[in-house]
Amino acid sequence: MAAAGPRVVLISGDGGSGRSTVAAAIARRAAGSGQRTLLLAADDPHRTLDRLLGARLGDEPARLPADPHTDPHADPNADLFAARLDPQTAFRDAAERLLTRARTLFDLLGVEALDRDEITALPGAEHLALLDALRTHGTDPGWDTVVVDAPPVPALLAALALPEQLDRYLARLLPEQRQAARALRPVLAAFAGVPMPADWLFEARAWAATELAAIRAVTDAPGTGVRLVVDAAAGPRAAAALRTARAGLALHGRRVESLIVNRLLPDGADPFLATLHKQQQRQLTALRLEWDLPVTELPHLGREPEGPAELAPFLPPEPAVAAAADWPVRDLLGTPEGVLVWRIPLPGADRADLDLVRRGDELALGVGPYRRTVPLPSALRRCTVAGAALRDGVLAVRFAPDPQLWPR
Structure with missing residues (x-):
């Protein structure tokens, strides 16, 4: 060190x-x-x-x-x-x-x-x-x-x-x-x-x-x-x-x-x-x-x-x-789900205290009294939010490709 x-x-x-x-x-x-x-x-x-x-x-x-x-x-x-x-x-x-x-x-x-x-x-x-x-x-x-x-x-x-x-x-x-x-x-x-x-x-x-x-x-x-x-x-x-x-x-x-x-x-x-x-x-x-x-x-x-x-x-x-802890993006586009999943580790978080808002190319996250606005990874900016779930201390936010922005 x-x-x-x-x-x-x-x-x-x-x-x-x-x-x-x-x-x-x-x-x-x-x-x-x-x-x-x-x-x-x-x-x-x-x-x-x-x-x-x-x-x-x-x-x-x-x-x-x-x-x-x-x-x-x-x-x-x-x-x-x-x-x-x-x-x-x-x-x-x-x-x-x-x-x-x-x-x-x-x-x-x-x-x-x-x-x-x-x-x-x-x-x-x-x-x-x-x-x-x-x-x-x-x-x-x-x-x-x-x-x-x-x-x-x-x-x-x-x-x-x-x-x-x-x-x-x-x-x-x-x-x-x-x-x-x-x-x-x-x-x-x-x-x-x-x-x-x-x-x-x-x-x-x-x-x-x-x-x-x-x-x-x-x-x-x-x-x-x-x-x-x-x-x-x-x-x-x-x-x-x-x-x-x-x-x-x-x-x-x-x-x-x-x-x-x-x-x-x-x-x-x-x-x-x-x-x-x-x-x-x-x-x-x-x-x-x-x-x-x-x-x-x-x-x-x-x-x-x-x-x-x-x-x-x-x-x-x-x-x-x-x-x-990393915040990795998991690619599930080739699966039946057809989404990208952003995994955000939040150990100790309670589902009732979570707040999630998409604003342009940013994601506003809240856990109880704590707030943070983070930029979306480049691939997710061309997607729409398709849902989110909190399991085992990890918030998984699903993104579906936007047909108007995603290359064919």
């Missing part, structure tokens, strides 16, 4: 599931195995990681010393660094880059650009901070592993889906094909009698595309994966929400590497705890049967962990990097 960039591990889960503690434990374990590791606090408003690590995290990565009191076997030379994302700073940095690019437009309108101190973060700045951090540290060859204490799945997906959405909007507003018209702009303007886009607009489009491509190179990289944390005491409702979260991640092409079940009770003599233990074990068995992924069990310590070193020994070796 060194040539392709560091391994990026996004730790997500509901609030209160122990996500921050698990993220710190995974980072501590990676550093202890000889990897130069960075731990990023991306969703820690109450500074839980500060208390766990015994250090006040700042904007810049700082080395964390080993604590011999909580971790007597820790390597004092382990390369573990940590930092906290600052949405305000990230928003100002991005706004300054954008305002610099738009200076020509401001001069044209006679508007004075904002100073840095006048810029305040808008809603969604935390998404921008996360993406900026992934671009910065996810391409830094100085790291072997980057562990992110990420927000819950809905907020995490909102951030990870943003580059693709913005890229789609840019392609719709100023397609790449219009770049060819740039050289002919004076001729076309004189011939058509209408103003053509100025050079700065094309340059801004190219700059934005480059920025988005740099972010997507990290989020879509083979070494980037998601691990989900769930509280063992959360009950069946949490399991249902977990299934929807997994389907939403699959919809956006995000790979779930493993499921971490936290705070499992031991089998004790106390009748009350024994009952809860049996309930947790039944739920754990159901998760293992349903999820075709590694499931990690973390015990309940009877108190809050004093540090990540207390959980690190219970973590298994690193799971293998899972390959991104």
Whole structure:
């Protein structure tokens, strides 16, 4: 992975599931195995990681010393660094880059650009901070592993889906094909009698595309994966929400590497705890049967962990990097069905939560609260939707050739 960039591990889960503690434990374990590791606090408003690590995290990565009191076997030379994302700073940095690019437009309108101190973060700045951090540290060859204490799945997906959405909007507003018209702009303007886009607009489009491509190179990289944390005491409702979260991640092409079940009770003599233990074990068995992924069990310590070193020994070796699921098109034109089938893996999806709409050359897909619009493969653009079915976690969309568009 060194040539392709560091391994990026996004730790997500509901609030209160122990996500921050698990993220710190995974980072501590990676550093202890000889990897130069960075731990990023991306969703820690109450500074839980500060208390766990015994250090006040700042904007810049700082080395964390080993604590011999909580971790007597820790390597004092382990390369573990940590930092906290600052949405305000990230928003100002991005706004300054954008305002610099738009200076020509401001001069044209006679508007004075904002100073840095006048810029305040808008809603969604935390998404921008996360993406900026992934671009910065996810391409830094100085790291072997980057562990992110990420927000819950809905907020995490909102951030990870943003580059693709913005890229789609840019392609719709100023397609790449219009770049060819740039050289002919004076001729076309004189011939058509209408103003053509100025050079700065094309340059801004190219700059934005480059920025988005740099972010997507990290989020879509083979070494980037998601691990989900769930509280063992959360009950069946949490399991249902977990299934929807997994389907939403699959919809956006995000790979779930493993499921971490936290705070499992031991089998004790106390009748009350024994009952809860049996309930947790039944739920754990159901998760293992349903999820075709590694499931990690973390015990309940009877108190809050004093540090990540207390959980690190219970973590298994690193799971293998899972390959991104393909969305293949199956050719059944030579069969009695006479259709093309687009197979979209959506593990955990429920048929009642599915939404499917064809809009031109795009397909709008929905799974519960999650939405994504994807371009159709070229062969399917000359077809009409003939039906869809969800079986065994795979959405199969059938396309029948359009006689007016399909070559005879």
